[in-house]
Amino acid sequence: MPAITPSRQHGRVDLPALRKRAKHLLKALRLGQAEPERAQLLSLGRPGPAYQLADSQWLVAREAGFSSWPKLKAHADALDFAARHPGFAHADEAQVQHWRCGNDIEHSLRTAGLRGAFHMLVDPLAMGPVPALEAPAYHRVRCAYIQQAFGLGEAAVQQRQAQEYAALARIDGDSEVVLWCEADAYDQLFLVRLLAGLPALPKRLELIETARVPGVERFIGIGQLAPDVLAWLWPQRRPLGEGALALAREVWAAYTAADPGRWAQLARVQHLPLPLLGPALARQLQELPGVQDGLGLTERLTLRVLAQRGECPAGKVFGQLMLRDDPLPYLGDLMFHALIRPLIDGPQPLLIEGQAEYWGQRPLQLTRLGEQVLAGQAYWLDHQAPLRWVGGVRLASGEGHWAVEADGTLHWR
Template sequence: MAAVTEKLTREAAGLAAAATGTGPVVIWMEHDPYDQLILARCLAAFAAAGRMDGLQLILRDGFPGRARFIGLGQLPPPALRLLWADRRPVTPAILGLGQAVWAALRRPDPRDLAAIAAGGTPALPQMAPALRRYLAELPGLADGLSLTERLTLEMIAETPAAPPTAGRLFGRLMRETDPLPWLGDAMYLAILHQLAQARDPAIRLVGAADGDPYRAIVALTDAGRAVLAGRRDALSLAPPTRQIGGVQIDPAARHWRWDRDAEWIVETGPAIG
């Protein structure tokens, strides 16, 4: 924990120095929720410091020859040099959008964030779809599952006779099933552990002999199959309370859900007594 705190403190100091400095700053970002929310944080810091001169942005959501563009790490050095020539100035509208997103992200009520996503973000067209994907990590209105949880249970159910490993699930999520991949592997492992730690868990994790968490077998339980079939709500399984930005999801209290069809926020009562 001390190492994590030290890293975050160092990063915050670096951002503050950039926001109050005078030299040129070029921000490289990807189009997924992880990067777009970091971008909002950076833009809010620059706006608060009154900094705009010398700010430039490189942001792409695709690249020729990449049918499924996940991020900059896919690109060779010549492609990155091409992107360097594609950088553009950060405008007041971009700064204002970053401020609005960062403020909405930290609120316990996610409706402001949903409103930004629904209204479109012409200053940064990649922001709105990233926000919708992020909001899909709230419990689904119909099943109580986040989109990542839903995709995970469906992938496991596809091979009932040979349950996959955590690493294989993460690979498929990134390469195939997630409409806008954004999770790191450690973030995904945390989601698996949340599913497994419910009072009536949806999955069972069987650790690998060598202790490698990515080689752990992930199997559906009867409760998980019932959730997939629509016979149970995932939050009725009593998973641990979790935090999504400023929003707390407590199955035993009123909480917010995401209607995937309407792409909007709904407040519902407790899922468990």
């Protein structure tokens, strides 16, 4: 049965199309033309051939990511209701500040009928140095990294950072704030940074966060969702209190520290105020050098894709990481490009990059050293690897550094 690609990508459920698919599948089952689907039904004690529409509807629901047709229909009805009833919005929603780690949902929020002010904090805290410094020095470090990593102009970066953090500083006890997040490290670190920067609890502080959306095959982020799905998420927001602020301050101090020990401890704990935080911290911890190869997890997964596929365009490697290989993907395409540059440009590179105008079309292949590092026969930081940071942890070739096992255990090398 063909994959139900549209709804599995943006979350909108086309119920009439799914009903039509179920009818076509029922006909195929009765004609003996849908063997894989028949085998599924056989495993449930439905050998046929007298199949009913309920059988094919169950198969279609499973294909769409639901456990049953009634659950699929209930979800579709909820989305439809949210889209057709603009009264879902709070009476004073116009006073709300919507905060997000990028501008990927601003247009969709407007389309869905939300009218409050939209603010961003797009500093990619999952990359580059995030040291424990006072504000002026910290901002200089972050601006310098963003300029270098993404090839941006100094004035533009400094202006954007100044505007975003100035807006953050204006949040006070009378503010009404709603935060939009998903489960990955990019979003969860944005959440921690914002909450840790609040001097006091605002009058209204609410969080919309999710790790999955029913019907979406590979949920990566709320930016991929249709406006009516954002409308469906809106009533699911929940209030945050002083416990969330205290937790955020503790996590921020741990993430910016030169010693990741406390960070590793926090990554193993279920945090009730912010339940998606622990897994994101654990995933980000894996960006420290692995004890066997010296690679962060994203670097290792990149080399592994190329070892499996051979020479491959960078954009296809990125697509495989996002859609299949990364357990909790957090990178945008430009972030991925910036992350792999040191593997290409270092004095002893792990990757060779071919020619093409757009970076995503440039073919990548492993060097001999890349093959050895991936196999654990060489250690990346022993081969003049460029300086790298993960949070507040500095990783320099030829110097003692922290390394991590797959289970999160830390070692000093």
